[in-house]
Amino acid sequence: GPKVLQIPSHQIIDMGQMVTLNCDPVSNHLYFYWYKQILGQQMEFLVNFYNGKVMEKSKLFKDQFSVERPDGSYFTLKIQPTALEDSAVYFCASRQGGAEQFFGPGTRLTVL
Amino acid sequence: QQKVQQSPESLTVSEGAMASLNCTFSDGTSNNFRWYRQHSAKGLEVLVSIFSDGEKEEGRFTAHLNRANLHVSLHIREPQPSDSAVYLCAVSGSNNRIFFGDGTQLVVKP
Numbered sequence: 001g002p003k004v005l006q007i008p009s010h011q012i013i014d015m016g017q018m019v020t021l022n023c024d025p026v027s028n029h030l031y032f033y034w035y036k037q038i039l040g041q042q043m044e045f046l047v048n049f050y051n052g053k054v055m056e057k058s059k060l061f062k063d064q065f066s067v068e069r070p071d072g073s074y075f076t077l078k079i080q081p082t083a084l085e086d087s088a089v090y091f092c093a094s095r096q097g098g099a100e101q102f103f104g105p106g107t108r109l110t111v112l
Numbered sequence: 113q114q115k116v117q118q119s120p121e122s123l124t125v126s127e128g129a130m131a132s133l134n135c136t137f138s139d140g141t142s143n144n145f146r147w148y149r150q151h152s153a154k155g156l157e158v159l160v161s162i163f164s165d166g167e168k169e170e171g172r173f174t175a176h177l178n179r180a181n182l183h184v185s186l187h188i189r190e191p192q193p194s195d196s197a198v199y200l201c202a203v204s205g206s207n208n209r210i211f212f213g214d215g216t217q218l219v220v221k222p
Contacts, residue, residue: 033210035212042214048209056207099204103156
C-alpha cells in the first residue's frame with residue numbers, strides 16, 4: 001500500500017536545541033498530520049496542514065512548534081527550542097481527499 | 113472533546129483462540145472507526161475500517177460497531193504469535209481528526 005516515510009527514525013538532542021523532523025508523504029496526498037505519542041501513553045493529534053496552511057492544531061502544538069512543506073518536498077515539524085517534555089515518538093500521516101490517513105513509522109525524539 | 117477508551121489494557125490468548133478487544137467513545141456523531149496494529153518501532157497498520165452499524169470483516173479481523181452504545185469491537189479469528197502487538201482504536205468525525213485509545217497489548221502464545 002501507500003507508504004509514508006519519516007527521517008530520521010531516532011534523534012537525540014540536548015534541551016534547548018532546535019530539531020526538524022521530516023516526513024515524506026504519499027506523493028499525491030494533500031492533507032498532512034503530525035501526532036505525538038509519549039512512551040506508554042495515548043497517541044495524540046498535534047496539527048493538520050493543507051494547502052500551505054495549518055488547518056487545525058491541538059493544545060499540544062506549542063508556540064515552539066512549526067510546520068511547513070516548502071515546494072512540495074518534505075512535510076516538516078520543527079521544534080525550537082526543545083524541552084524535556086518533547087521527548088516522544090512523532091508520527092506523520094497523510095491522506096488524499098478521503099478519510100483514510102496513512103501513517104509513517106514514527107521518529108523517536110529524545111531530548112536530554 | 114472526544115474520549116476513546118479501550119479494554120482490556122492487555123490480553124493474552126493461546127494461538128487459535130478468538131481474541132476480542134473493546135473500545136468505547138464519547139462523541140455519538142463520530143462516523144469513522146478504525147482498528148490499527150502497532151508493532152514496536154514500526155508504523156500503524158490499518159486492519160479494518162467501519163463506518164456504519166453492524167459488522168465488517170477483513171480476513172481474520174472483524175469489527176462490530178454499535179453507535180447507539182458508543183461501542184466498537186475487534187475480533188481476531190485464529191490469532192497467531194505474529195499477531196502479538198498493540199492494537200489501537202481510532203475514532204474520527206467529519207473533520208477527520210483522529211482520536212486514539214490507549215491501546216490493548218495483545219500477546220498470542222504458541
